[in-house]
Amino acid sequence: MKIMSDPQALSTSDWRFWDTWMQAQRLLMREVDRVLQRDFGVSKAEFSVLVTLQSASDGARRVTELADALDWDKSRVAHLLTRMEKRGLVERSESGAAGRRTGIALTETGRNVAERAIIGHGKTIRRLAIDRLSPEQAAAITAWSRALLADQTLSESGGRSNTSAD
Amino acid sequence: MKIMSDPQALSTSDWRFWDTWMQAQRLLMREVDRVLQRDFGVSKAEFSVLVTLQSASDGARRVTELADALDWDKSRVAHLLTRMEKRGLVERSESGAAGRRTGIALTETGRNVAERAIIGHGKTIRRLAIDRLSPEQAAAITAWSRALLADQTLSESGGRSNTSAD
DNA sequence: TCCAAAGAGTTGACGCGACAACTCTACGGG
DNA sequence: CCCGTAGAGTTGTCGCGTCAACTCTTTGGA
Numbered sequence: 428m429k430i431m432s433d434p435q436a437l438s439t440s441d442w443r444f445w446d447t448w449m450q451a452q453r454l455l456m457r458e459v460d461r462v463l464q465r466d467f468g469v470s471k472a473e474f475s476v477l478v479t480l481q482s483a484s485d486g487a488r489r490v491t492e493l494a495d496a497l498d499w500d501k502s503r504v505a506h507l508l509t510r511m512e513k514r515g516l517v518e519r520s521e522s523g524a525a526g527r528r529t530g531i532a533l534t535e536t537g538r539n540v541a542e543r544a545i546i547g548h549g550k551t552i553r554r555l556a557i558d559r560l561s562p563e564q565a566a567a568i569t570a571w572s573r574a575l576l577a578d579q580t581l582s583e584s585g586g587r588s589n590t591s592a593d
Numbered sequence: 594m595k596i597m598s599d600p601q602a603l604s605t606s607d608w609r610f611w612d613t614w615m616q617a618q619r620l621l622m623r624e625v626d627r628v629l630q631r632d633f634g635v636s637k638a639e640f641s642v643l644v645t646l647q648s649a650s651d652g653a654r655r656v657t658e659l660a661d662a663l664d665w666d667k668s669r670v671a672h673l674l675t676r677m678e679k680r681g682l683v684e685r686s687e688s689g690a691a692g693r694r695t696g697i698a699l700t701e702t703g704r705n706v707a708e709r710a711i712i713g714h715g716k717t718i719r720r721l722a723i724d725r726l727s728p729e730q731a732a733a734i735t736a737w738s739r740a741l742l743a744d745q746t747l748s749e750s751g752g753r754s755n756t757s758a759d
Numbered sequence: 760t761c762c763a764a765a766g767a768g769t770t771g772a773c774g775c776g777a778c779a780a781c782t783c784t785a786c787g788g789g
Numbered sequence: 790c791c792c793g794t795a796g797a798g799t800t801g802t803c804g805c806g807t808c809a810a811c812t813c814t815t816t817g818g819a
Contacts, residue, residue, distance in 0.1 A: 437723070442737070444735055445718050450664060451738035452618065457777085458746070470681035472805070483617035490768060498616060503806055505769055510804075530766085549603035552611050557603070559740040566731035569610055574725045623807090636773070656798060669776060671799055675773075695797085763818090765804090770811075781800075 446519070455556060462551045467544040472507055474548060480517065480533050487520070487532040514539060549581040611653055621722060628717045633710040639682070640714060643707040646683065646699050653686070653698040682706060 437445070460471050469477065479496050480488055491510070494501045508531060511517045516537035520530040533541060560568070603611070626637050635643065646654055656674070660667045674697060677683045681701035686696040698706060716736050726734070 437719050441723055447738045448734055451741040455741050553603050557607055560737055564733040564737050565610055567730040568614055571730050574614045575617040575621050
């Protein structure tokens with residue numbers, strides 16, 4: 428990772444920046460996932476679904492709503508729900524005709540795991556990530572994140588299928 | 594993602610920070626990968642292998658060296674090499690007895706792709722990520738990255754199997 | 760009324776990544 | 790000399806995530 432000398436190409440220090448960041452990134456993600464998995468038996472992705480469902484457990488959600496709320500691909504949600512349903516975390520109630528299930532809800536188990544995991548996961552995030560950040564650093568990262576999220580190129584090109592309004 | 598009120602748990606704003614960052618993160622990674630794939634037909638992981646091999650193309654590398662250099666799991670390297678070999682990007686020369694191949698080298702194609710991809714990928718990274726960063730933000734992120742990488746908890750627990758010196 | 764298009768959800772295929780198990784070799788002390 | 794252990798590389802399995810295809814429903818216009 429040390430090749431450059433071009434007009435708009437990356438300088439050596441930029442490569443180093445990117446490299447370092449990618450590596451830290453991966454490391455953190457891996458560990459966060461690992462701990463979540465170990466302590467509560469769910470993945471980061473599943474955790475997100477649990478939280479989303481839990482925060483509106485009164486009115487059961489639909490696949491599209493979840494996909495929209497999480498900014499995910501529809502099929503990713505469907506796959507994940509299948510895996511989670513198999514493990515008794517969520518329930519899909521039949522409503523349509525064939526394979527059309529509207530109404531996704533947490534099971535008792537799911538609600539339970541969600542509650543416990545939110546606490547534990549929060550602590551993990553604090554311990555591993557947040558506690559190592561000064562407020563200024565956090566602000567800088569947030570600024571970058573927002574810039575990235577606001578970018579059309581990123582949000583529109585390869586993205587998911589929904590989100591497109593209406 | 595908005596539940597808290599605990600001693601060492603995450604505050605609402607911390608959750609928001611984490612959420613925003615994770616999302617930006619995913620978005621950026623996805624796009625970077627997508628472009629790399631589209632333009633050069635290789636994944637981020639494959640790109641790393643190409644670069645590592647290219648930077649020492651004289652003395653062919655071994656799996657363990659690659660794994661060590663990239664801080665990856667050995668098996669991840671092996672799997673990736675298998676996929677890349679199948680596509681003609683690298684060559685594994687037989688040396689040991691059974692399935693023991695020492696000596697991994699880029700093919701002509703591989704070297705070619707590597708050279709072009711380094712340029713293109715660098716531009717993509719600059720365009721998508723670096724250009725959106727002020728020097729202070731970059732410094733903050735690097736500081737965080739280094740802190741994460743220096744952490745024993747992260748680097749040792751779930752990590753890869755090598756790296757242990759000697 | 761009927762057929763086409765849009766929308767919801769599902770499914771399959773495939774690459775990535777982690778983990779564990781397995782094979783084979785090399786080495787070293789009994 | 791022999792067995793056990795450490796090290797290298799490989800392989801299988803499984804969950805995640807993306808893309809594309811498919812089914813079924815709804816809707817709406819000719």
